[in-house]
Amino acid sequence: MTGSDIPPLTALRAFEATARLSSFKAAAAELFVTPTAISHQIRQLEEYLGVRVLDRTPRNVSLTPKGKELYEATVSGFGEIRRSVARLREVENSKALTLSATTAFLSHWLVPRLAEIRRILPELDLHLHASETIVKLHPGEIDMAIRYGKGPFAGVEATPLKIDTFAPVCSPRLDITDLEDIRRVELIHVDGRTAPLPLPDWPRWCSEAAISGVNTTVGLRFSNSMHAMQAAIAGQGVAIVSLVLATDALASGLLVQPFRQTLSGDIYHFACAPGIGTRTDIETLREWFRQELNVPPLLGP
Structure with missing residues (x-):
């Protein structure tokens, strides 16, 4: 569709108002133009379409059959435009x-x-x-x-707001100070993660921290990170969590990050x-x- 496929908008507005009000004078008053301007717009529309859309008499203006078809389309089109504008204004002004x-x-x-x-x-x-x-x-x-x-x-x-990072966290009561301590504490796993990839899990962390001999298949398992973090706060083990989500728990001392080694996230x-x-x-x-x-x-x- 191109601009030439649609009649001039001013002509359509003049036609819709004239047909609705059955008067050139009333349409002119509504659109703040002269009756002569309305008449000119209607003639321009009829020349564009190649058909007569209005029958004119000294006392009356009525729709032709083709004009009735066009009027129904303009009522529908302008109505949808008005409704869309109203919705947009409502959204824009909404608090x-x-x-x-x-x-x-x-x-x-x-x-x-x-x-x-x-x-x-x-x-x-x-x-x-x-x-x-x-x-x-x-x-x-x-x-x-x-x-x-x-x-x-x-x-x-x-x-983009923030690149996430993951790291092991635990309660300070566990008194973890050395990588070797990982072998004596319970590992907390999050099985429900789907992102980021690769997953920030214990096998990946141990590999990047260059620590071996840790059985990463055992420990507490949860389906989401919220439960894993709560378990860590309760002193039940060490969990690998998002440092964004653990910000407040770390700041308050409920959790500590015992190791500097982190895993990149999304x-x-x-x-x-x-x-x-x-x-x-x-x-x-x-x-x-x-x-x-x-x-x-x-x-x-």
Whole structure:
């Protein structure tokens, strides 16, 4: 389809208003032009189509059969445009936004920081949506998401925020100070991970740390990282977790990172539905996430 396939928009607007109001004068008043201008637009439309769309008499204006067909199409088309504009204005003016992220990210990282979001965006009504799968983003429904992966992500505007890293963590009560201590403690495994690849598990960590003789097939097993981290906090063993998700537990001293050896992970991204990325509140949120995720970690007491 090209521009020449559609009659001029001004002519269609003049036609739709004239047909709806049955009057050149009333249509002119609605569109803030003169009746002569309306008449000219109708003639231009009829010349373009090669058919008469209106029957004119000194007292009346009525639709021809072809004009009735065109009127029904313009009513439908302009109506859909009006509804779309109304929805876009509603979304643009709305103070409510919904952010989707994994349960672990929301629980361990974002929820403890909600007060700071309220401070910088006091009028924002932020809704949180927990999902372990990628959800489709659409303005007015799920507006934004924290996505984890290498990217790019189709159908969204995504900005890299932070490269994730993984490392063994444990309760300070275990008093682990040396690589040799790994052989005497319980290893905690997360069996439900699907990312990043290669998986940040014990065989990979032992290989990169150049430590041998560790039986990485035994230990406590959990289906998600939240349970593994809670087990580590409880002193039940050593777990390999995301240092982003463990930030607060490490800062408070609930967990310690006994070894410097880390494993590379994927990237946290801020994603939003197409067309809303320039909203001031979304730009503010995006920058806040970027800054907060890159704050240097604090060591516990």
